[in-house]
Amino acid sequence: MAAAVASRRCVGLCFSGSLGQLAGQGNVSQIVKRSLSRTHNVLSVYKMVVVGGGAGGCATAAHFCREMGKGHVAIIEPSETHAYQSMWTLVGAGLKTLGQSQRPMSSVLPSKCDWIKESAVKFDPENNSLTTSSGKQIQYDYLVVAAGLQLNYDQVKGLTEALQSDPQVCSNYHAQYVTKTFPALEAVQSGNAIFTFPNTPIKCAGAPQKIVYLGEEIFRNKGTRDKIDVIYNTSLNVLFAVEKYAATLRNIVQKRHIKVNYRHNLVEVKPDSREAVFQLLDSEKGETTTFSYSFLHATPPMSAPDVVRSSPLVNADGWVDVNKHTLQHTQFPNVFALGDCTNLPTSKTAAAAASQCGVLKHNLSAVIKGKQPTHSYDGYTSCPLVTGKNKCVLAEFDYDGHPMETFPVDQSKERWSMYQMKAHVMPQLYFHGLLKGIYEGPAMFRKVMHLGMGEKKH
Numbered sequence: 001m002a003a004a005v006a007s008r009r010c011v012g013l014c015f016s017g018s019l020g021q022l023a024g025q026g027n028v029s030q031i032v033k034r035s036l037s038r039t040h041n042v043l044s045v046y047k048m049v050v051v052g053g054g055a056g057g058c059a060t061a062a063h064f065c066r067e068m069g070k071g072h073v074a075i076i077e078p079s080e081t082h083a084y085q086s087m088w089t090l091v092g093a094g095l096k097t098l099g100q101s102q103r104p105m106s107s108v109l110p111s112k113c114d115w116i117k118e119s120a121v122k123f124d125p126e127n128n129s130l131t132t133s134s135g136k137q138i139q140y141d142y143l144v145v146a147a148g149l150q151l152n153y154d155q156v157k158g159l160t161e162a163l164q165s166d167p168q169v170c171s172n173y174h175a176q177y178v179t180k181t182f183p184a185l186e187a188v189q190s191g192n193a194i195f196t197f198p199n200t201p202i203k204c205a206g207a208p209q210k211i212v213y214l215g216e217e218i219f220r221n222k223g224t225r226d227k228i229d230v231i232y233n234t235s236l237n238v239l240f241a242v243e244k245y246a247a248t249l250r251n252i253v254q255k256r257h258i259k260v261n262y263r264h265n266l267v268e269v270k271p272d273s274r275e276a277v278f279q280l281l282d283s284e285k286g287e288t289t290t291f292s293y294s295f296l297h298a299t300p301p302m303s304a305p306d307v308v309r310s311s312p313l314v315n316a317d318g319w320v321d322v323n324k325h326t327l328q329h330t331q332f333p334n335v336f337a338l339g340d341c342t343n344l345p346t347s348k349t350a351a352a353a354a355s356q357c358g359v360l361k362h363n364l365s366a367v368i369k370g371k372q373p374t375h376s377y378d379g380y381t382s383c384p385l386v387t388g389k390n391k392c393v394l395a396e397f398d399y400d401g402h403p404m405e406t407f408p409v410d411q412s413k414e415r416w417s418m419y420q421m422k423a424h425v426m427p428q429l430y431f432h433g434l435l436k437g438i439y440e441g442p443a444m445f446r447k448v449m450h451l452g453m454g455e456k457k458h
């Protein structure tokens, strides 16, 4: 009992003093992690806690584990499996297998971090603490939030039931449903093949239309194209946010007779009659229109996870509220965030998370040393717009929608080489560079490719 009380007191003292004591000290090995069992919960203290072991969280934890050593960084992640989700576009088109996109979580998380195989269920940033699903209380000096997005399939009436019961309804956004896409594409003989884009921010905003192009190509190769209407119903009013790439995509949809219906938002699926109901977003009377389908690829509405949305960490729109350049939280200076769950006004991609990680690690290291953030994120993001099984438009741009192309060629053109990058080079960069906290995006390559002279403006 005496030991427990002493230990508990030390937890309080270690923690309450540590932020101040550490400023300028930078000697993390002096921080002692202690744990003790209480009647109802377990209290652990870490120098750094990372929430989420996806692209951004894994990369960040890998870097700081190297810097701080064993036992000082905890990563909270409930999933047994890590997925390279970017590959799911190719899985949906039958060009890769789901297995190629997945690794056991234990094999990608850094060995020097403590993996707490649970969800964070409550954030208490005023007290530098959070609670996990088993009721464990974790205290930290520094918190990094990288909890990704929640897929809200249930916000579309009938969609979950349709995904579970109708073989012709699929979704590349979920490990369970992405393997339905290719068989469903192959099975279509005639009728409407419908692809949707929801009325919320989503991860990889290009992915809902990449599968349109791949699907259309599959129909052509199978000889069924003439009997199938390929329809892309999107909530947006443009094909792509950056005009340079949107122009190419408009040409492609015109040339390949893909019908695009803007401002159409999927609100209901009726698997029994194979009908999909769309809200017409520009209708003042809230009108809807119904399409019959013989194939439906649904991209679900998305949000930050509920537990993040209900925490003091978010802005009014429910996104973790960080400074768009430093990635430091606007209210809690010992909290940083990166990736899809943030308010960063750029396209939510793993490529963006890689660049963000590069900035975050410098800035968080500076803050740990009692200094000001030194690096600034420019909004870099990238979207390999696969337009066929050997073609890709590699979109790269910043916060202002200015292209930031890595290669000294016009990347708005469909290219075989960019497909090879997407299918073969990027997975290597992801698993062997990003997840190990080494790859920080292509800024260095871009400089080299443009002979250090800044990129060519197209």
Ligand SMILES: Cc1cc2nc3c(=O)[nH]c(=O)nc-3n(C[C@H](O)[C@H](O)[C@H](O)COP(=O)(O)OP(=O)(O)OC[C@H]3O[C@@H](n4cnc5c(N)ncnc54)[C@H](O)[C@@H]3O)c2cc1C
Pocket: 051, 052, 053, 054, 055, 056, 057, 076, 077, 078, 079, 084, 085, 086, 087, 088, 089, 118, 119, 120, 121, 146, 147, 148, 149, 172, 173, 174, 203, 204, 207, 305, 307, 338, 339, 340, 341, 348, 349, 350, 351, 352, 353, 382, 383, 384
């Ligand atoms: C079909 C598809 C195609 C894509 N294509 C591309 C592409 O071509 N290029 C590209 O760059 N990006 C692409 N992306 C997007 C990319 O996968 C994401 O942007 C990237 O994974 C974001 O990283 P993240 O760390 O923010 O989130 P994630 O990688 O999603 O990781 C979030 C992690 O947080 C965990 N988590 C959630 N809630 C909690 C909690 N309460 N407690 C603890 N842990 C929690 C989750 O289990 C998950 O492991 C694509 C995505 C999809 C689905």
